[in-house]
Amino acid sequence: MQGSVRIENLGKTYQTKHRKGLFKTERREVVALDSVSFEVNPGEIFGLLGPNGAGKTTLIKILTTLLLPSVGDAWVNGQHVVRDANPVRASVGCMLMGERGLYWKLTGRENLIYFGALYHLSPASRRARADEILKLLDMGELADRAVETYSSGQKMKLAFGKALINDAPLLVLDEPTNTLDVPSASELRAVVRQLNGQGKTIIYTTHIMAEAEMLCNRVAIIDHGHLLDMGVVSALKASLGRDQVTHITGVISSSAADAVRGLEMVRRATLTAEEGATQLTVASVNGKNTLAALIETLNQSGALIQKITPQDVTLEDVFIAKTGRTLAEDTSAR
Amino acid sequence: MSTQTFPVRSLFSATLASTRMRLLNISRYPGQLITDIIVPIVFAALPILLGRATAGENAAAVFEANTGTPNFVGYMLLGTSAFSIVSYAFWHIAYWLRWEMETGTLETLYLTPTGRVWIAAGVALYSLIRSIFSALAGYFIGSFVLGVNPFQGELLLALVFILVGAIPLYGVTLLFGAVVLKVKEANALVQLMQWGVSFLMGVFFPIAIFPPMLRAVALLFPPTWMTNGVRAAVLGVGYFFGEWYLDLAVLWGFLLVAPLFGYWVFTRVENGARRNEGLGQY
Numbered sequence: 324m325q326g327s328v329r330i331e332n333l334g335k336t337y338q339t340k341h342r343k344g345l346f347k348t349e350r351r352e353v354v355a356l357d358s359v360s361f362e363v364n365p366g367e368i369f370g371l372l373g374p375n376g377a378g379k380t381t382l383i384k385i386l387t388t389l390l391l392p393s394v395g396d397a398w399v400n401g402q403h404v405v406r407d408a409n410p411v412r413a414s415v416g417c418m419l420m421g422e423r424g425l426y427w428k429l430t431g432r433e434n435l436i437y438f439g440a441l442y443h444l445s446p447a448s449r450r451a452r453a454d455e456i457l458k459l460l461d462m463g464e465l466a467d468r469a470v471e472t473y474s475s476g477q478k479m480k481l482a483f484g485k486a487l488i489n490d491a492p493l494l495v496l497d498e499p500t501n502t503l504d505v506p507s508a509s510e511l512r513a514v515v516r517q518l519n520g521q522g523k524t525i526i527y528t529t530h531i532m533a534e535a536e537m538l539c540n541r542v543a544i545i546d547h548g549h550l551l552d553m554g555v556v557s558a559l560k561a562s563l564g565r566d567q568v569t570h571i572t573g574v575i576s577s578s579a580a581d582a583v584r585g586l587e588m589v590r591r592a593t594l595t596a597e598e599g600a601t602q603l604t605v606a607s608v609n610g611k612n613t614l615a616a617l618i619e620t621l622n623q624s625g626a627l628i629q630k631i632t633p634q635d636v637t638l639e640d641v642f643i644a645k646t647g648r649t650l651a652e653d654t655s656a657r
Numbered sequence: 658m659s660t661q662t663f664p665v666r667s668l669f670s671a672t673l674a675s676t677r678m679r680l681l682n683i684s685r686y687p688g689q690l691i692t693d694i695i696v697p698i699v700f701a702a703l704p705i706l707l708g709r710a711t712a713g714e715n716a717a718a719v720f721e722a723n724t725g726t727p728n729f730v731g732y733m734l735l736g737t738s739a740f741s742i743v744s745y746a747f748w749h750i751a752y753w754l755r756w757e758m759e760t761g762t763l764e765t766l767y768l769t770p771t772g773r774v775w776i777a778a779g780v781a782l783y784s785l786i787r788s789i790f791s792a793l794a795g796y797f798i799g800s801f802v803l804g805v806n807p808f809q810g811e812l813l814l815a816l817v818f819i820l821v822g823a824i825p826l827y828g829v830t831l832l833f834g835a836v837v838l839k840v841k842e843a844n845a846l847v848q849l850m851q852w853g854v855s856f857l858m859g860v861f862f863p864i865a866i867f868p869p870m871l872r873a874v875a876l877l878f879p880p881t882w883m884t885n886g887v888r889a890a891v892l893g894v895g896y897f898f899g900e901w902y903l904d905l906a907v908l909w910g911f912l913l914v915a916p917l918f919g920y921w922v923f924t925r926v927e928n929g930a931r932r933n934e935g936l937g938q939y
Contacts, residue, residue: 337933338933387768388767388768388931389764389767389768389931390931390932391928391931391932409770409772410770412768412769412770413770415768417768419764419765419768420761420764420765423760423761423762424761424762424764424765425762425765426678426682426760426762427760428681428682428685428686429678429681429682433678433681436674437674437675437677437678438765438769440670440671440673440674440675441671441674441675441766441769441770441771441776442769442770442771443663443667443668443670443671443770443771445670446670469685485765
């Protein structure tokens with residue numbers, strides 16, 4: 324079916340060489356994806372969330388036929404990604420490498436027209452489609468300038484435009500707002516919503532949780548090659564079984580965190596370190612009423628509290644609960 | 658693997674778009690095109706000047722006895738012009754892959770439903786246009802500079818040898834492209850390759866002076882036949898089989914085998930890359 328994706332027990336193992344000195348290497352196997360199964364429904368915006376190295380890119384590369392799976396099957400728009408690779412390629416619009424997938428000496432228009440040819444549009448359709456895209460992205464003024472003269476954000480927009488050249492029912496967008504300034508990112512998200520409103524299915528990866536929350540109907544959280552959870556954003560938040568999350572910043576030891584975990588109303592408490600301070604993220608059954616108990620317990624455990632921020636459950640909290648760390652922490656550590 | 662779902666006409670259109678894109682790209686580097694023309698002239702001038710300095714009075718006679726023509730300068734110039742076509746074929750195919758790996762566009766190409774053979778054909782056509790243009794310009798300018806009549810012999814037949822020889826040549830370069838895809842390195846490989854190629858195809862000397870085993874190896878290489886065909890058509894040095902159509906038939910034989918074999922090896926390496934680390938790693 325157009326706009327659908329079905330993945331069954333998909334797995335991918337890489338053979339890697341580990342250097343052991345100047346000449347010696349040792350072969351190892353790295354499991355990038357392990358028995359991942361899910362479906363993306365036609366017409367939805369589906370978010371793929373996970374830190375670097377989680378397996379998102381491997382999964383996307385398999386879905387777009389760049390990689391062959393080690394085990395399992397996947398169907399995109401009803402076509403098998405290995406047996407029907409060309410029909411899959413023809414029916415997907417991809418933005419995978421950001422600004423890197425463009426010819427910098429060519430103009431924006433020339434890039435779009437060239438990729439139109441590779442998607443088998445007629446010469447007249449290529450030009451017409453390029454004009455439509457440039458208009459949609461408000462890039463008319465830049466159209467006939469060499470891409471090398473574009474800013475990083477303008478290159479990203481053109482790369483996004485390239486994904487639209489074949490007017491595919493399914494768009495795969497890998498971190499499309501990376502390097503965009505705030506207004507440009509907002510404009511791009513509006514275009515994504517507009518395209519989704521026209522019936523396109525969109526698979527969207529991002530490490531910006533707020534963005535995923537704003538855009539996605541459903542999300543999947545992947546880490547270390549495993550699908551940790553998946554569902555409608557509101558259902559995932561509700562699945563934490565609480566209506567309040569409290570972030571406590573300061574100097575908090577692991578024993579203090581353990582003491583908090585011991586409180587009856589606390590479902591989960593995760594200790595993370597960011598920019599020299601520690602942050603305790605506490606999920607409680609009724610956070611507003613338990614704030615006093617939290618403060619008292621931390622004080623008794625010798626913690627130094629600098630800031631307390633009670634807030635509603637976010638996708639970031641879901642991510643922390645599932646993986647035990649923040650996405651920003653993972654991304655900056657690489 | 659999937660079968661093609663597009664009409665051949667549409668695939669040819671994609672091939673031509675691939676050629677056009679690369680011609681547009683190189684048109685933005687005019688200095689490179691000028692260098693392309695100068696290189697074969699400089700390359701020929703070195704042995705010509707060395708020959709003039711060292712060969713003495715009977716140089717032309719000795720050279721004619723070995724090659725079939727006393728036209729030492731024309732022989733070198735045709736050799737280096739043909740070599741520039743062969744060398745650029747290797748550079749262009751190797752650099753196509755390496756450059757697109759580095760810029761990230763190789764993966765983008767693999768995301769499209771146009772088979773790699775059609776894109777590679779577009780690159781080969783671009784390379785052929787660029788290298789024939791620079792080889793012809795180099796030959797005519799070099800002839801003027803070095804005092805040779807560029808209009809002697811059968812130029813059209815020489816062009817036929819170049820065009821027929823180019824197709825198996827690009828088949829061989831696909832084999833080379835497979836190596837670049839595998840080892841993710843182009844510079845050192847092309848440098849090594851082009852010296853080996855210039856030696857085997859007899860850029861500066863007739864392969865008749867090779868020992869029999871080496872001569873047999875040289876004759877397995879399509880550019881050897883192409884270069885000799887061009888020299889025979891223009892300078893009358895003699896075809897390997899005595900008649901132009903027999904030598905051309907050998908090139909046609911290569912034409913039927915080399916591209917298919919090159920493509921077969923290339924797709925195997927390409928699938929190996931898709932099985933493991935992918936095509937985007939560089």
